[in-house]
Amino acid sequence: xxxxxxxxxxxxxxxxxxxxxxxxxxxxxxxxxxxxxxxxxxxxxxxxxxxxxxxxxxxxxxxxxxxxxxxxxxxxxxxxxxxxxxxxxxxxxxxxxxxxxxxxxxxxxxxxxxxxxxxxxxxxxxxxxxxxxxxxxxxxxxxxxxxxxxxxxxxxxxxxxxxxxxxxxxxxxxxxxxxxxxxxxxxxxxxxxxxxxxxxxxxxxxxxxxxxxxxxxxxxxxxxxxxxxxxxxxxxxxxxxxxxxxxxxxxxxxxxxxxxxx
Amino acid sequence: xxxxxxxxxxxxxxxxxxxxxxxxxxxxxxxxxxxxxxxxxxxxxxxxxxxxxxxxxxxxxxxxxxxxxxxxxxxxxxxxxxxxxxxxxxxxxxxxxxxxxxxxxxxxxxxxxxxxxxxxxxxxxxxxxxxxxxxxxxxxxxxxxxxxxxx
Numbered sequence: 001x002x003x004x005x006x007x008x009x010x011x012x013x014x015x016x017x018x019x020x021x022x023x024x025x026x027x028x029x030x031x032x033x034x035x036x037x038x039x040x041x042x043x044x045x046x047x048x049x050x051x052x053x054x055x056x057x058x059x060x061x062x063x064x065x066x067x068x069x070x071x072x073x074x075x076x077x078x079x080x081x082x083x084x085x086x087x088x089x090x091x092x093x094x095x096x097x098x099x100x101x102x103x104x105x106x107x108x109x110x111x112x113x114x115x116x117x118x119x120x121x122x123x124x125x126x127x128x129x130x131x132x133x134x135x136x137x138x139x140x141x142x143x144x145x146x147x148x149x150x151x152x153x154x155x156x157x158x159x160x161x162x163x164x165x166x167x168x169x170x171x172x173x174x175x176x177x178x179x180x181x182x183x184x185x186x187x188x189x190x191x192x193x194x195x196x197x198x199x200x201x202x203x204x205x206x207x208x209x210x211x212x213x214x215x216x217x218x219x220x221x222x223x224x225x226x227x228x229x230x231x232x233x234x235x236x237x238x239x240x241x242x243x244x245x246x247x248x249x250x251x252x253x254x255x256x257x258x259x260x261x262x
Numbered sequence: 263x264x265x266x267x268x269x270x271x272x273x274x275x276x277x278x279x280x281x282x283x284x285x286x287x288x289x290x291x292x293x294x295x296x297x298x299x300x301x302x303x304x305x306x307x308x309x310x311x312x313x314x315x316x317x318x319x320x321x322x323x324x325x326x327x328x329x330x331x332x333x334x335x336x337x338x339x340x341x342x343x344x345x346x347x348x349x350x351x352x353x354x355x356x357x358x359x360x361x362x363x364x365x366x367x368x369x370x371x372x373x374x375x376x377x378x379x380x381x382x383x384x385x386x387x388x389x390x391x392x393x394x395x396x397x398x399x400x401x402x403x404x405x406x407x408x409x410x411x412x413x
Contacts, residue, residue, distance in 0.1 A: 138357070147359025165312055176312070184312040192319045194398040196312065199358055203311045206350050228357070235353045240346075253350060256342040257332065 004050045007077065008119055010103060014075050019093040020101050021072040024061055026054040036061065050077075050105065057173045057214035059085040060168040066095035073216050075101040079195070081212035083112030084245025088208050091248040094171070107124050113246060124162040126262040138227070152193070159187070163215035163225055164201065169208045199245070202228040207236045207251025210244050269323035269389040271297045274309045274383070278336040278387065279371045280328035287376030292381040295386040298326065305329070306367075307340030316363065318355075319399040324364045324389035331369040342367070360397055363388050375398045 011023040027037035029049040034053040038061075038197040040044055059082050065074045078086065083104055092095055104115025106122040138146055161178065164170040176182055177197045185200060186193040202209075202225070209229040236242045240252040275281040275398025281302050286370045287294055303309055317325050325350050327348060329341040348367040370378045 143356070143359050143361050144396060145359075146357065150358045151399065182312075183309065184316040190400065195358070195399070196315050196319060199315060199354055200312055203351060203354055228354070231357045232350060232354055234349055239349060246352050253343075256339040257345060 002050075004048065006119050007050055007103065008045045008048050009072075009120070010130060011039060011075065012042050012043040013047055014101060015045065016038070017075060017099045019074040019153075023075045023077075023103075024058045024064065024065070025077040025103075026050065026056070026058075039120060048077075052080070055214065057085060057166065057168055057212040059089065060214070061087065062086070062100070062168070063171055066099050071099070073099045073101060075103055077103045078115070079107055079212070080103055080112045081109035081210050081245075083114040084210035085212060087245040089168060089249045090253075091250050118222045119241050120152075128153075131227060134159060134227060135231060135234070151191060151221050154195045154198055155191055156190075157198065157223055158221060159189055159194060159197065160216040160220060162220060163223075166214040166218035167205070168212075168214075169205055169210075170201070179224070196222070198225065198228065201234055205229060206232045207240070207242050207253050209233055209246050216219055228261045265355075267299050267390065267394060269297050269386060269394075270321060271295075271299065271324045271382075271386055271389060272317040272325055273300045273326040273328060274303050274306065275300050275304050276306045276329045276336075276341075277304055279330040279334065279369075280306075280378065282372035283370040283374050283378040285326070286373060287378045288348070290375040292375050297386045301371035305335065305337050305340035306344040307335075307337065307342075311347065312391040315355070318360065318364075318395065319400065321390075321395075321398045321400075323395040324366070324385060326385050327365075327367045328370045328378070328381070329367070331371055333392045334371060340412060348412060360395070361392050363392060364395060384385040 007025065014020045014023060021040065023035050023039045025039065025048040026034050028049055029035040035058050038048050038049060052067060056077045059074050059078060062076060066185045075175055083102060104112030104118045104119060106120045109123050109127045111122050138149065150179060164175060177185055177200060183197050194248055211230065211233060211240060216224065233244065242252050275284060275401055284300060306327055309327050313337050314325050327344065332341060332345065335341045344367060352365050355365065368381050370381065
């Protein structure tokens, strides 16, 4: 029994018993590329797969599948980081927990913090984290050198918004950065506008980003968006003792100062 | 050449306190540098990060955000939000290559004219010491010759 077959069996049971109307998971598409799969029919569960290429954060689809007013339930395959995203979405009242069946998959040495069913064993081998070294290296640089580094990165951006689309937290009906009537941000491809977009997006994710890295995976020009997000996440941890998604609580940046902070 | 550099400072002043504080400074004849371009906002909580980035993007050498002291906000908690947001924005912009000293948040009440003048002077001198800001990336508008221009 592999994890994939366990997953298929579970999906079959959930669909067969009518507990959920759709299972959101991964399938292998053309050219052997893994893509999100929406299985609504119990006979289609064979499509579901699990391997190391399953990078998408599937919680990004939850808002549209769990609109208020509907009643059908949804099952979603989540990695540990993705399950933290569910906590953030719950804190922001994106949907109610009881309409969601979370199939947590333990991997990368972690167990999902939110799960109804748990599959797999957390891999205990130490996970390397190249971001920490890269952050330290950049912090050592002079401001001018850092400016240069980031301008070089942002210069490649084509404003395809793939990072935003891949992000479960980016859910504004109309994105501030994609409006032609935003007064303070442009939707053009000038370097300053691209920088404002990336820094602005990183800021909007302060205390909400769960470090799933789906944005960076989605980026066609390999901008190290994860570095920006990690920098802010570290700052949030230092300033507010807050790690996004460990509990269903709002980002401290959206709340007023507590007694001891005042 | 450096002594010819005059920093451009954009100040976002809360209308209920700091903006009135600036008036108080003027009425009381406290000298404050003319480098400050004051923008009157309804609350320091209205100063979105986009506004600050835009100010730097348009060529500001420093951005000063002044609001009411904590506990004195006209809207109860607007300045709480600023107090939380600005340090995070400062970290982010520093990481992207801005000197952190170019962005400052402080509190000035309507009666603190002397404090207003002191903060603006301090900040202007800090930014002057840093020199021109390299954040702006826009290509400058071409010099336009005035038709029948001024003498």
